[in-house]
Amino acid sequence: MGRFMTTTLASAALALVCGQAQADQLEDIKADGEIVVGVKQDYKPWGYLTSDGELAGLEIDLARDVAERLGVELELVPVVASNRMQFLSQGRIDLIIATMGDNEDRRKIVGMIQPNYYAGGTNVLAPKSVELEEWADLDGRDVCALQGSYYNKRVTQLYGPNLVAFAGIPEVTSALQNGNCVAFLYDNTWIESQIASDEQWADYEMPFETEDPQAWSIAVPLEELDGPYGQKMSEIVTDWHKTGFLIERNEANGIAASPFLQEMHEKFK
Amino acid sequence: MDSTSLIEWLRPDWFFDLAVVSDEYNRGRYLAGLWMTIQLSVISIVLSLIVGAVGAAAQGAQSRTLRALVGFFVAFFRNTPPLVQLYFFYFAIGTVLQITGDNGRPVPLVSNFGWAIISLSLFAGALNVEIFRAGIEAVPKSTVEAAEALGYKRLQIYKDIVLPLAVRISLPALGTNLVNLVKTTTLAYAIAVPELLYVAAQIWSEDLNVQEMMNVLLLSYVAIVGVLVWVLHHWEKKLRIPGYGR
Secondary structure (H helix, E strand, C coil), X not given: CHHHHHHHHHHHHHHHHHHHHHCCHHHXXXXXXXXXXXXXXXXXXXXXXXXXXXXXXXXXXXXXXXHHHHCCEEEXXXXXXXXXXXXXXXXXXXXXXXXXXXXXXXXXXXXXXXXXXXXXXXXXXXXXXXXXXXXXXXXXXXXXXXXXXXXXXXXXXXXXXXXXXXXXXXXXXXXXXXXXXXXXXXXXXXXXXXXXXXXXHCCEECCCCCEEEEEECCEEEHHHCCCHHHHHHHHHHHHHHHHCHXXXXXXXXXXXXXXXXXXXXXXXX | CCXXXXXXXXXXXXXXXXXXXXXXXXXXXXXXXXHHHHHHHHHHHHHHHHHXXXXXXXXXXXXXXXHHHHHHHHHHHHCCCHHHHHHHHHHHHHHHCEEECCCCCEEECCCHHHHHHXXXXXXXXXXXXXXXHHHHHCCCHHHHHHHHHCCCCHHHHHHHHHXXXXXXXXXXXXXXXXXXXXXXXXHHHHHCCCCHHHHHHHHHHHHCCHHHHHHHHHHHHHHHHHHHHHHHHHHHHHHCCCCCCC
């Protein structure tokens, strides 16, 4: 009996392993009845924690819609810029919807779903009293930033600021308000929404011309990009543009109208 | 085999292909990070030794208030995680210790590097107090009494008799603590002091070479700690009194 059990268990385990190796991730997600999505929790109003401790925002709406379309439960995992791609390739999450810019280097690591679902650029948030006027004014000044942002290197090489990079936005805002840096280098989308919605930024401005426009992508593991899972995600994003779902959710979350979303809507209509 | 192909053969390609060797921008940042880690380590080691020696002396003082103060200091820094201390100094005390600049903006009095040095020195210093105290208590009472009989004053006994012996007894434990201190400098990453871990993280999030940078980082620390251990070992050997202790 003991040996029979061992053999049965062993073959069952083997079947399971082989089964997983052959099936694609879309099947796995449906079989598990759950999709795990990595989202931001400090990027209001794209992904943030409400006062009740719930995750909310535009990207959480998108994640919810993905789960609904697949007919599965949704689990949200908070990620930051410096760990989200590692989480995805290690299998801790199935999908990234976390304000991630799409570029050549990153395409070698994760499967960037086309079409892009959003677009942002680079700017700084600075106190009006610092009187910054153009990018060159950053030369030699202490500028706060977020570890792992794609534009840190480019801006440092072009304009020569001394970057002071922290792990999360709360640390950066604290350092900026304490005078540890003269500006915060970040996405124009976030800066615009913060200045518009939050009292604490009343004496702050976004002084520069937004640079380096960058399209955002949701991402699946690289090996899934051309498989059924990647294709399904691509269909979903296309549909978001086509039906105007993104424009509607963008407005519902209180974000200023995005020319990129309008353009994509016209294109797929 | 002619000489050029021999050199070619000896040349370890993987080394020259490393992002911190081949790319000039990354190389500069890496070396600056290495230098920052060395500065943090050396300054904190020196200050923590001073804190330890003064603290241990104060713990042997007659004033009860002074002893209680040192006890509180040691308890505070030994019982809280160094990362929490660092955040506390930088984000809590740093907001109070500031002046208002010309344009109405706050100007911090202590930089992030300054807070890292203060926090690391006090943390390791608190542990050094305990290590030195253990060393002092291990100095035989009879030795101190003999010094008293010879007319030595309290401070003289501490400086010329107790401390030299106590330092020798404390050295192994002190070595462990100082090695730990060097490794703890990586926490300065959290308040954006551009030390080795910080620059490595910057490089790997831009070049996406996490694995390579992890190896570089690990070997860098093996080398830095290796030098420190060698110095301490050398020191221990030099200070050895034949017939005393081992």
